[in-house]
Amino acid sequence: MSAVQIKPVPVSDPVSEVYFQGLRVGELRIQRCSSCGTRQHYPRPFCMTCMSDDVQFEVDTGHGVVYAFTIVRLHYSEAFKSDLPIVAILVELKDGGRILSTLEGVEADPKFIKIGMPVKVFFDRVSDDVTLPRFRPA
Amino acid sequence: MSKPCQVAIVGVDESDEIGVLPHKSTMQLVAEASRNALRDAGLSLRDVDGVFTADLSPRDVAEYLQIRPSFMDGTSVGGSSFVMQLGHAAAALQMGLCNVALIAHGESGRSGIGMPRLSTGPQSALAQFEEPFGIPNPYGCYAMACTRHMHLYGTTREQLAEIAVATRKWAAMNPKALRREPITIEDVLKAREISYPFGKLDCCLVTDAGGAVVLTRMDRARDCRKPPIALLGHGEATDHSIISQMPDLAAGPAVLSGERAFAMAGVKPGDIDVAQIYDSFTYTVLLSLEDLGFCKRGEGGAFVSGQRTAPGEDFPLNTNGGGLSYTHPGMFGVFTIIEAVRQLRRDYEGQELRQVEDARLALVHGTGGVLSTAGTAILGKL
Numbered sequence: 001m002s003a004v005q006i007k008p009v010p011v012s013d014p015v016s017e018v019y020f021q022g023l024r025v026g027e028l029r030i031q032r033c034s035s036c037g038t039r040q041h042y043p044r045p046f047c048m049t050c051m052s053d054d055v056q057f058e059v060d061t062g063h064g065v066v067y068a069f070t071i072v073r074l075h076y077s078e079a080f081k082s083d084l085p086i087v088a089i090l091v092e093l094k095d096g097g098r099i100l101s102t103l104e105g106v107e108a109d110p111k112f113i114k115i116g117m118p119v120k121v122f123f124d125r126v127s128d129d130v131t132l133p134r135f136r137p138a
Numbered sequence: 139m140s141k142p143c144q145v146a147i148v149g150v151d152e153s154d155e156i157g158v159l160p161h162k163s164t165m166q167l168v169a170e171a172s173r174n175a176l177r178d179a180g181l182s183l184r185d186v187d188g189v190f191t192a193d194l195s196p197r198d199v200a201e202y203l204q205i206r207p208s209f210m211d212g213t214s215v216g217g218s219s220f221v222m223q224l225g226h227a228a229a230a231l232q233m234g235l236c237n238v239a240l241i242a243h244g245e246s247g248r249s250g251i252g253m254p255r256l257s258t259g260p261q262s263a264l265a266q267f268e269e270p271f272g273i274p275n276p277y278g279c280y281a282m283a284c285t286r287h288m289h290l291y292g293t294t295r296e297q298l299a300e301i302a303v304a305t306r307k308w309a310a311m312n313p314k315a316l317r318r319e320p321i322t323i324e325d326v327l328k329a330r331e332i333s334y335p336f337g338k339l340d341c342c343l344v345t346d347a348g349g350a351v352v353l354t355r356m357d358r359a360r361d362c363r364k365p366p367i368a369l370l371g372h373g374e375a376t377d378h379s380i381i382s383q384m385p386d387l388a389a390g391p392a393v394l395s396g397e398r399a400f401a402m403a404g405v406k407p408g409d410i411d412v413a414q415i416y417d418s419f420t421y422t423v424l425l426s427l428e429d430l431g432f433c434k435r436g437e438g439g440a441f442v443s444g445q446r447t448a449p450g451e452d453f454p455l456n457t458n459g460g461g462l463s464y465t466h467p468g469m470f471g472v473f474t475i476i477e478a479v480r481q482l483r484r485d486y487e488g489q490e491l492r493q494v495e496d497a498r499l500a501l502v503h504g505t506g507g508v509l510s511t512a513g514t515a516i517l518g519k520l
Contacts, residue, residue, distance in 0.1 A: 007270070007272075008260070008265060008269040008270055009270055010260075010265065010266040010267070010269075010270050011260040011261050011265065011266065012261070012266065013261045013266070016266055042263055042266065042267050042383075067286065067387070068282045068283065068285050068286040068289075068387050069282060069285055070273070070278050070281035070282040070284075070285060070333045070334055070335075071331075071333065071334035072272060072273065072274060072278050072333045073330075073331045073332060073333060073334070074274070074330075074332045074333065075272060075274050076274060077272075077274075080272040080274075083272055086271075086272045086273070088271055088272065088273040088278055088282065089282075090282060090381070090382055090387070098382050098383075099267075099382065100267060100268045100271055100273065100381065100382040101271055102271050102272070110285075110334055110335070115285065115286065115289040116289075126270075130270075132270055132271070
């Protein structure tokens, strides 16, 4: 683990670009295969279930539940030190698929963070180029 | 179907020293461990024609050791890689692609001397979809998986602490272990919180160390210095790379690697006399015990309670003190093999509880990434 001093920001690739563009305009875009109906996240160039090219991005409701969480007290990157404690969560989206994010607006105490609790996305504009999807209790 | 009994481990050892070694490079640790393991086998560098490494390129290691191998494997999928390489080496040996296989690892994980530069790059899935949120890799991801298990099965921090305490008891008997002072359940619960639910003592050490393993076909193994230890079964599996892609945070790919290894060896979990299960975190062990079938799903917490895995108890586990207390340079898998072989050879004869009585069948299990990859092997005394 090398000490990273600059907070990492996502750099899109040609397939994920649509996803990150969506975040900038306040949309959580998740791929769905028009052929077999399977949702997949993160974005891939074709459907990894049925191999069809016919995958479309749909705008997700942004609703889901906490699937798992951790409260980060120590980070090897100086860049995150001022954010600690970080409540990192895995969200199970209502319409399928999981997304890693943070839970905001809740005290960083396992008493208040419950697996299964409903959450809703909001969009955190980090810079002109980067918006991150974060979650609050619904 | 392979014939695993035709291949044996004939030499194992660590580097000359392990622990905190700011005066030694990664490559020196590789070289020391390789020489020591070859001497253990009664072989020399000249005999080696198969080179197996992870993170480090087999090209670089072969050059450093002045070996010209006919077979190279650089499977690098985390700390489980070396356990997987037992199977890869067996396949290569049985096909005659090499005759003496060297699995060599060294890592200046603590001091950072001559470490390979490893990065996933800013457009990797990890960098795009996880790192920006500040979840530390790997410990934040393991901690997250653990909360899922606690939620589903009522697993407690006290149960996880049982593993750390029992492992420390084994370390107390190992002069090479970095942390040997006794700890209590209370100590584990009260240790500084790193990433809930893990405190400092739920997490492995960060050290400098090398380890190596030498294998050959059974016909040649019988001429080696120490009794050969047969590779009876092996299996490997992966079901994700980054944590948000893990299908079930409370069940890992060890389910598959374990099934494969047990099936090949023709034995059951209940037949195992001693187990070395990669303990990057206390939860890694608990989940692996369930995945491998030592207990039912959700019963890992109950299984390890009452110091069941401590010296002299029912289930001897991580008998060198594990990654939690003995050493952990970053990828621990190779050390699980070394310890299993020593137990089966009775290298600790006369050291009372340290030697597991009547150990004839051992399981070694490596986990890599964030519960991403699993390698399992069954070793047996002839």
